[in-house]
Amino acid sequence: MSSLKTMQNVLLILAAMFCTNTYSANYPERPLRLIVAFPAGGTSDTIARLLADRMSQKLGQPVTVENRTGANGIVGTQDARTANPDGYTIILVPSGHAINSTLNPAATYDPIKDFTMISLIGTVPMVVTAGSNLGAKNIAGLIETAKASEKKISYGSGGVGSSNQLATELFGAMAGISTLNHIPYRGDTPGIADLLGGHISFIFLNVPSALPLVKEGKLTALAITGAERSPLLPDVPTISETVPGYAAGSWHIIIGPAGIPEDRVAILSKTIVDIVHEPDFSDRLLGMGIDPVGSTPEELKTFMSQEIEKWKKVIEDADIKL
Known part of the structure; x- marks a missing residue:
């Protein structure tokens, strides 16, 4: 009986291996759907279409x-989240995915457990951009001015809970600044207009948005929020060169509904990683101010866990509410 049971177990294992290999070999057999959670024409949409x-x-x-x-x-x-977990529906989401679950009651899902992690496409550092009214030429000057000011210095963002608001609040906390006044806008564009008009003092902007304004001399680039300097602004130092340990920015990831078979996840992840590492595709991302990454599902899960905890603390410490 024991030998028969052992033989049955061996046959089950072999059958499972055969089915898995067949599953992988035949996938995909029909078109895939790549959802973008934001409107056409934006950065997320552009990356998704490429x-x-x-x-x-x-x-x-x-x-x-x-x-x-x-x-x-x-x-x-x-x-x-509610799509069939067969590997034919995936979604590209930006960094708000790690923020919504803490800040927005409408996000009733767990950003990790309710999804299948596939790959981190790339990270997007921000530029601390200032108008002439601030008077600071670098991030150390901003910190000095803010600490010496009797009134709060106003900064803009794309809205309450936006990635640039949270990045600024993290900066203020780590730099020991308590005199910052948040002015939320409906997106970065009106914030940029007010910055150019001298109504606010600075704003954290994604590199593509800041680059032309800095190049034209309309705004001053004080620092980069990423861990390393941006090749598009190589002379602009990172915040971490003045505030050790600081790093922030947005990012874009590919995930799917929870339960996608591991072999299909492996195919999707490898495909995306290979694409991200292709020189011409990588150059396209860099030209958009995006640092290419291309991660494994396991690496993405670790990254997501860190991001969720990081921004949850910022939200709670700064008492940010919608």
């Missing part, structure tokens, strides 16, 4: 981009 085109070539099946917008990405994310 990626979808390359994925279609490598996987031999069309990868269709579908914009599902609303509630700062929550609508599209919920749509992806």
Whole structure:
């Protein structure tokens, strides 16, 4: 009886291995859907369409981009969460995915447990940009001015709970500044207009938004929020060169509904990593101010856990509420 049971177990293992290999070999057999939780034309949408085109070539099946917008990405994310976990529906989400679960009651999902981690595409550092009214030429000057000021220095952001608000609050906490006044806008564009008009003193902007304004001399780049200097602004130091340990920015990841078979996840992840590391694709990302990464699912899970805890602390310490 024991030998028979052993033989049955061996046969079950072999059958499972055969099925898994067949599963991988036949996948994908039909088009894939790549959801973008934000409108067409934005950075997330642009990355998704570039990626979808390359994925279609490598996987031999069309990868269709579908914009599902609303509630700062929550609508599209919920749509992806409830999709069939067969590997044919995936979603590209930015850094708000690590923020919504703490800040927004509408995000009723767990940003890790309710999804399958696939790959981190890249990170996007910000530029601390200042107008002439601030008078600071570098990040040390901003810190000195803020600490010496009798009134609060106003900074702008793309809205309450936006990545640039949280990055600024983290900076203020680590630099020991308690005199910052947050002015939220409906997106960065009106904030930039007020910065140029002298109504606020500084704003953290993604590199693509800040670059032309800095190059034209309309705004001063005080520092980069990433761990390393940006190749697009090589002479601009990082905040961490003045405030050790500081690092912040946005990012873009690919995830799917929880429960996608591991072999299909492996195919998707490897495909994305290979694409991100292709020189011409990598150059496209760098030109958009995005530092290419391309991670394994395990690396993405670790990264996400760190980001969620990091921004949760900032939100709670700064008492940020929608």
